[in-house]
Every structure is written in C-alpha cells, then in structure tokens.
Amino acid sequence: MALVVICGQPCSGKSTAALCLAEALKDSESKLNVRVVNDASFHLDRNQSYANMTAEKNLRGVLRSEVDRSVSKDNIIIVDSLNSIKGYRYELWCLARAAGIRYCVLFCDVEETQCQKWNEQRREKGEAAYDNAIYDDLVRRFETPDKRNRWDSPLFVLWPSRDGIHKSSAAIVDAISYLTKKVDSKSRDVKILQPTIATQSTRFSEANSLYELDRATQEVINVIVEAQSQAIGGPINGVSLGQDLPTLNISRSVGLPELRRLRRTFIKLTGQTSLSGPPPPSDAGSAKRMFVDYLNRELGTA
Numbered sequence: 001m002a003l004v005v006i007c008g009q010p011c012s013g014k015s016t017a018a019l020c021l022a023e024a025l026k027d028s029e030s031k032l033n034v035r036v037v038n039d040a041s042f043h044l045d046r047n048q049s050y051a052n053m054t055a056e057k058n059l060r061g062v063l064r065s066e067v068d069r070s071v072s073k074d075n076i077i078i079v080d081s082l083n084s085i086k087g088y089r090y091e092l093w094c095l096a097r098a099a100g101i102r103y104c105v106l107f108c109d110v111e112e113t114q115c116q117k118w119n120e121q122r123r124e125k126g127e128a129a130y131d132n133a134i135y136d137d138l139v140r141r142f143e144t145p146d147k148r149n150r151w152d153s154p155l156f157v158l159w160p161s162r163d164g165i166h167k168s169s170a171a172i173v174d175a176i177s178y179l180t181k182k183v184d185s186k187s188r189d190v191k192i193l194q195p196t197i198a199t200q201s202t203r204f205s206e207a208n209s210l211y212e213l214d215r216a217t218q219e220v221i222n223v224i225v226e227a228q229s230q231a232i233g234g235p236i237n238g239v240s241l242g243q244d245l246p247t248l249n250i251s252r253s254v255g256l257p258e259l260r261r262l263r264r265t266f267i268k269l270t271g272q273t274s275l276s277g278p279p280p281p282s283d284a285g286s287a288k289r290m291f292v293d294y295l296n297r298e299l300g301t302a
C-alpha cells in the first residue's frame with residue numbers, strides 16, 4: 001500500500017517520529033497493517049553499523065532487502081534509518097515503484113547542535129550514543145531531501161526541537177492524510193507509483209544502476225540543450241562530455257520533447273536488454289557513453 005522513508009540527521013528524533021506515525025496510522029479508521037523496519041530490527045549496534053563504508057553499505061543492503069521483501073499493496077512499511085544518501089532514497093523509491101504503491105518521505109529537520117545535545121544526553125543516561133567521530137562524519141555526509149526530486153516527494157517536514165513530535169504534528173497529520181486517502185481516477189494529489197519495464201527487470205534490481213542511468217542521461221540532455229543554444233539551431237559536432245567519452249554529433253536542431261522521448265526509450269531499452277544481454281551501466285561514465293552512442297545513431301549524420 002505504501003512505503004514511508006523517515007530521514008534526518010543522527011539523533012534527530014527519527015525513531016520517535018516513526019513510532020508516532022505508526023501508532024497514529026494503526027489508530028486510524030482504516031485499521032492498517034503497519035510495520036516499522038529499522039536498524040534495531042537487526043540488532044545492529046549504531047556505531048558498528050557506521051564504523052566504515054563496508055559496514056554502512058551492509059546495513060543499507062540489509063534494510064533494502066527487508067523493504068523489498070515487505071512492501072505490498074496491503075501494508076505500510078516505515079523505514080526508520082538515517083536514509084541520508086539521496087542515491088539510497090532513490091533506491092527505496094524504485095522499490096515502491098516496482099511494487100506499484102504510494103511513497104513519501106518524512107524528514108526530521110533539527111539543527112545539528114540540538115542533535116548533538118540529544119546525543120550527549122543519551123550518553124549521560126547510559127544509553128547507546130553515537131561516538132563523536134562517527135556522529136561528525138554522518139552529519140557531514142547528510143544529503144538534505146529536496147521535494148523537487150521524485151524520490152523525496154511528497155516531503156513532510158517535522159521540526160522536533162521546535163514543536164516536539166505528536167500525533168497532531170502537522171507533518172504527521174499530512175502524511176496520514178496522504179497515506180490513507182481513497183483514490184479514484186480524478187485524484188491528482190495522491191500518486192500511486194507505476195512499475196516500469198526497467199523496475200520489473202530482475203537484472204535491474206540493482207537500483208543504483210537506475211539512479212546512475214537517470215542522472216547521467218539527464219546530464220547529457222543538459223549538455224545538448226546548452227550546446228544547441230550556442231549553435232543557434234545549427235548542427236552540433238564534436239561536443240565533448242568529458243575525457244574518455246565519445247563526442248556528440250547531432251545533425252539537426254532537436255527540441256526538448258524529442259530529447260526527453262529518446263531518453264525514455266533509451267532507459268527502457270537498457271532495461272530490456274539487461275534481461276538477456278550485458279548488464280546495465282553501473283557507473284555514470286558507461287551510462288553516458290551508451291547514451292551518447294545511442295543519440296549519435298538516432299540523430300547523427302552517420
């Protein structure tokens with residue numbers, strides 16, 4: 001039915017918010033089946049889980065697999081973890097899309113100094129707190145959600161230090177309204193994600209590839225638009241996208257709608273070929289190379 005991604009700085013009230021939302025959803029008239037998936041579900045120690053990149057990747061992998069197994073049209077899964085990397089939130093969004101369910105992000109927006117105080121208080125109470133070095137590193141690497149990104153939208157923002165966290169907090173009320181709203185063909189404000197060929201493909205389940213593909217192809221489109229504006233409608237030849245990448249050679253002026261259409265087709269094709277052919281591009285460089293080759297074939301002079 002839905003996937004809710006909680007995100008925020010370390011010790012910003014995420015678990016409190018997740019619990020509050022889960023209880024409010026269970027209390028709602030719809031008698032919903034709600035489950036919180038968090039680091040504690042796997043009995044993982046927070047300092048060990050974020051001690052180095054390998055441990056952190058493992059934690060994300062374990063959570064992602066659990067979300068993948070759990071999401072369905074009948075339940076609401078709340079992922080309570082830092083979820084601080086936008087590429088990771090994109091992966092979770094892809095899981096929701098593959099399942100054809102609703103998705104939203106609940107962000108605990110707390111100033112770093114306050115989170116630090118709460119972390120200190122935890123330590124003083126003898127509770128498990130983040131070590132200072134790990135805490136600082138996590139704060140530095142936090143990527144604030146941006147509602148303009150599909151994977152950060154809709155975005156509900158809580159301010160735990162200013163307002164506390166209650167069932168009546170505006171963000172909790174708005175999230176519940178979004179998650180429980182009955183949808184019909186006229187509903188425009190609630191988005192049920194639709195699976196695409198790419199998200200159905202098993203080889204594409206490594207959603208990081210999709211993220212790279214999405215971003216890299218968009219960057220290529222941006223370069224073309226910029227180059228075309230400088231060429232004032234003329235052909236663009238030999239436009240470079242960076243070292244070791246083929247150059248763009250486009251024989252005519254191409255509008256944004258056509259470029260978008262080609263990009264969509266390319267992403268679909270890459271998803272389809274990945275079922276039987278070579279794996280999809282797993283890094284930005286190879287994604288760009290494949291897309292430029294495709295565009296030069298479709299729009300070039302050759």
Ligand SMILES: Nc1ncnc2c1ncn2[C@@H]1O[C@H](COP(=O)(O)OP(=O)(O)OP(=O)(O)O)[C@@H](O)[C@H]1O
Nearest residue numbers: 009010011012013014015016118122160161164165
């Ligand atoms: N609004 C608040 N007022 C006072 N203290 C709060 C508030 N929100 C959270 N805290 C305190 O902050 C600490 C962290 O809360 P919580 O476990 O919900 O955060 P978290 O973001 O899930 O932490 P972690 O990053 O470790 O998962 C708790 O000790 C809690 O008492």
